[in-house]
Amino acid sequence: MTVPVPGATVGVVGGGQLGRMLAEAASPLGVEVVVLDPTPDCPACPPAADQITAAFDDEAAVRALAERADVLTYEIELADPAVLAEVSDEHDVPVHPSPGTLETIQDKLVQNRAFEDAGVPVPPFRGVDDADDLEAAFDEFGRPLMLKARTGGYDGRGNAPVESVAEARETFDGLDGLVAEKLVDFERELSVIAASGDGETATFPVAENVHEAEILRESVVPARTSDAVREEATAVARDVLNALDGRGVFGVELFEVDGRILVNEVAPRPHNSGHYTIEGCHTSQFEQFARALCGLPLGDATLRRPTVMANVLGDPDGEERPAELEGVSSALRDDRVALHWYGKRDVRPLRKMGHVTVVGDDRGELLMRARAARDALSFRDS
Secondary structure (H helix, E strand, O other), X not given: OOOOOOOOEEEEEOOOHHHHHHHHHHHHHOOEEEEEEOOOOOOOOOXXXXXXXXXXXXXXXXXXXXXXXXXXXXXXXXXXXXXXXXXXHHHOOOEOOOHHHHHHHHOHHHHHHHHHHOOOOXXXXXEEOOHHHHHHHHHHHOOOEEEEEOOOOOOOOOEEEEOOXXXXXXXXXXXXXXXXEOOOOOOEEEEEEEEEOOOOEEEOOOEEEEEEOOEEEEEEEOOOOOHHHHHHHHHHHHHHHHHOOOOEEEEEEEEEEOOEEEEEEEEOOOOHHHOOHHHHEOOOHXXXXXXXXXXXXXXXXXXXXXXXXXXXXXXXXXXXXXXXXXXXXXXXXXXXXXXXXXXXXXXXXXXXXXXXXXXXXXXXXXXXXXXXXXXXXXXXXX
C-alpha cells in the first residue's frame, strides 16, 4: 500500500527525539507527522504538525491518532501492540512495523526464540522465573552471566551482569520475567540500520559502537573491523529483516566475536547508533523511515564519507534540573561539527539530550573532534 505523497500524515506513538528527527526528515517529502506522547510540548512537537497528549497505550488517544493518519507507527517500544492492531482494523489504517513484530521485540525471550527459529545467530539463552532457573543458567553459562528483564527495558536499562542469585535479587525486582544469556566476550559492539520497504530492503554501513554503563556514547562509521566482518554483519541484519514483518527501519545491535556475528537485540524503529546517517549518508535513517512507511522507494543508504557521532548525555552524578546547555559556541568552533539538540526541558543522569556528528576522512581524528565538541558542552547547575 502506498499512501498519498505529498499530503500523507504519519501518526507516531511516541514524541521523543526519534519522532522529532522523523518529522524533520518527512517534511521535505510533503509528509506530515502527528505524535502521541504523554509529555506536553514533547521533543517532537516543534517540527510535528500536532501532538495528542496522552499515555502511549491510551486506546481512545490511539484511535484519535488513527483518525488523522494514513499510516501508524511507533518510536518507542512502550506502545501497546494489541491496541494498535485493534485500531488498525477498526480504521483500516496500516501499522508499520506490524503489531506482531512489536509484540515479538517487546519480550526479549520471545525475540531470542524468534531469531533462533529463523536461524539468526544469538547468544545462548534461557528464561528465568525463579531462583532454580537462575541457578540452572549459572550451571549452563558460567558466572557472571547477562541477566535481562524480558519487557520494559531500553537504552541498556533492565540489563545487568550478575554472579549470584543474591546479586540478581538486589538488581532486579524479583526473579520472574527475566532472560539469562551467556556473557559474550566480544571484540566490538556493532550495529546495522536496516530498512524494509515495499518489496525491497536496504542496509546502512556497519557502525562500531562504544558504550559506558550500558549507554551508547559514540558510533564510528565505517566500523574499524575487517571487510569480512562488515559483510557478515550486513548479511545477519538482512536475515533479521526476513524474520520480522512490516515496513520500517530497524536498529540491529550486534557482537563481533572471533570474526563471527551474534545479534544482541533489535529495535523496531530508528536507532541511536544510526544518527550519524543524517550527515554521513545520502539518505538518513529518518528519511528512509518516512519513505518505508509511505511505500515510497527506499533511498541511497551508502556512506558519503567516514563519520563519527557522539551522544550528549546528562551528567552521570547530576541531579534532575532544567536543561540549560552551555558551551555551544566552543563546540561549534570546529566547523566540521554538527550539533543536534533534542529540546528536552529537563536533564537527568545519562539522559540523551542531543548528539554531535563530524564527517571527514580519518576516523581516529574524527573521534577526537567529536569527543572534544561533546566535552565542550555542559549543563548549568541549578
